[in-house]
Amino acid sequence: MSIMITVEFPLQDGKQDDMLVSLAEASPDTRAFDGCISVETYAEQDGSSILLVEQWESKAHFEAYVAWRESTGFGDVLAPFLAADEIVRTYEIRSE
Numbered sequence: 001m002s003i004m005i006t007v008e009f010p011l012q013d014g015k016q017d018d019m020l021v022s023l024a025e026a027s028p029d030t031r032a033f034d035g036c037i038s039v040e041t042y043a044e045q046d047g048s049s050i051l052l053v054e055q056w057e058s059k060a061h062f063e064a065y066v067a068w069r070e071s072t073g074f075g076d077v078l079a080p081f082l083a084a085d086e087i088v089r090t091y092e093i094r095s096e
Contacts, residue, residue, distance in 0.1 A: 001058065001092065001093070002037060002055055002056060002057055002058070002093050003055070003056050003058065003059055003062065003090055003091060003092060003093060004053065004054065004055050004056075004090075004091040004093055005052075005053075005054040005055075005056060005062055005088065005089070005090055005091070006051060006052065006053055006054075006087075006088070006089045006091070007051070007052040007054070007086050007087070007088050008049055008050070008051050008052075008086060008087040009049055009050045009051075009052075009078070009081070009082060009086050010048065010049050010082065010083045010084040010086075010087075011047065011048055011049055011050065011081055011082065011083055012081060012082065012083045013047070014047070015047075015080075015081040015082075016043060016044075016047040016048075016050065018081055019050055019078065019081040020041070020043060020050065022077055022078060022081070023041055023050065023052070024041075026074065027039060027041070030054075030065070033061075033064075033065045033068070034061060034064070035056050035057040035058060035060075035061025035062070035064070035065070036054070036055075036056060036057075036061070036065065037054075037055040037056060037057060038054065038055045039052060039053070039054045039055075040052070040053045040054075048083075055093070059090065062090075
């Protein structure tokens with residue numbers, strides 16, 4: 001069953017553009033990762049946050065992706081832009 005993941009990144013003042021550049025550079029690898037169906041990026045108009053909306057084939061696919069990102073040190077790349085820890089939510093996609 002596919003899932004939707006949202007990841008909200010609360011940002012330090014003036015860091016949205018730099019964060020968007022880093023995410024754009026990482027996006028091709030994310031989209032190519034096994035199980036990734038889609039990734040969309042939304043920038044808060046006031047510059048205070050960025051929201052990723054991702055669809056994955058399964059939670060196991062997403063967890064494998066997160067483990068891989070952690071092993072590459074990507075969190076260290078994003079840390080200087082963040083005002084607080086990212087907020088990750090997982091949703092089961094239900095069609096009724």
